[in-house]
Amino acid sequence: MNARTEISAVGDGKVQGTIWGVGLGPGDPELMSVRADRLLRGASHVAYFRKAGRAGQARRIVEGMLPEGVVEIAMEYPVTTEIPLTDPRYNEILSRFYAECTKRLREVSDAGHEVLVLAEGDPFFYGSFMHLYTRLRDVAPVRVVPAITGMTAAWAATEAPITWGDDVLSTLMGTLPEDVLVAQMRNADALVIMKIGRNIDKIRRALQRAGRYDAAWLVEYAAMPDQTVQRLSEAEGRITPYFSIIIVHGQGRRP
Known part of the structure; x- marks a missing residue:
């Protein structure tokens, strides 16, 4: 099946759009894969993580590559370094955050749209996308585009x-x-x-x-x-x- 047309059937004859974890590589757009480039230039929806008030590194990497009219979904971390990793609140806050992000992405998928989740480096190498993947893989079609790591x-x-x-x-x-x-x-x-x-x-x-x-x-x-x-x-x-x-x-x- 063509990578751009993969869909999955849901109830009432509807179809789900694929949620892509797209590895962008270490930062130089020229080090991005051909598949990632092709998906980005044909995207209808893109999602990316960022710190509140910042543009976000993943979004910066793809500047000038996205088509006109693309719907952007910014997922802003509720905490970064404000709370120590050893504080139980850290995992609790991030767990709620990832659950909310999962809900937003599944809504896009359930509406029949593909959505690209932009990931710095490789999506499966110490990245935030992994936390979405484990929550989405049993409820929506999810694909991963690997990339050069930092x-x-x-x-x-x-x-x-x-x-x-x-x-x-x-x-x-x-x-x-x-x-x-x-x-x-x-x-x-x-x-x-x-x-x-x-x-x-x-x-x-x-x-x-x-x-x-x-x-x-x-x-x-x-x-x-x-x-x-x-x-x-x-x-x-x-x-x-x-x-x-x-x-x-x-x-x-x-x-």
Whole structure:
């Protein structure tokens, strides 16, 4: 069946439109897939996450690509960093938010319209779309368009291979406890560290304890116009922006 005409029957002879999780890649529109580009240029409805009062990175990436008259659905996070992840209210608030977003998208689908949910990076890699997918997959037709991840763009920006031979790559979240970070950093050959933000000092300490600090690179805004690349040790005292990734390259077996 053609990707643009997939529908699902519901009661009373009605049909549901497909809800697409469309990966946009790391930020440069030229790194988007051909399928994502085609879907965007023919879209009737698009939805995207953003912080209240902001345009949103996903919407910024597709600027100039959407057809005239497209219906836009902005899903504004009720919290971002205002409440600690360990606070029980955090999950409660976000759970209600995702339930509300699911309801809005299902209404569009039940009306017979396709809707594209724009996702930075890949939809199934630490993204908000996953929380919609698990709520929608049993009640509406849902498809996913994979994409280049932010970490792929980050290690490409360092101009060095991330893994060699039998190297083990570990993707770590800066939100993890310091002792857990240290243990994982010691066990893996190559590292990608995400969700840095306010966790930067903890991450620095963990890298130092694991003996990996001097090999770490900080990439900010990978594949975006204001991309920067430097050794983490040269960025002491810096407050890292949201779109930041730390890379430690593997040095494994090679011919």
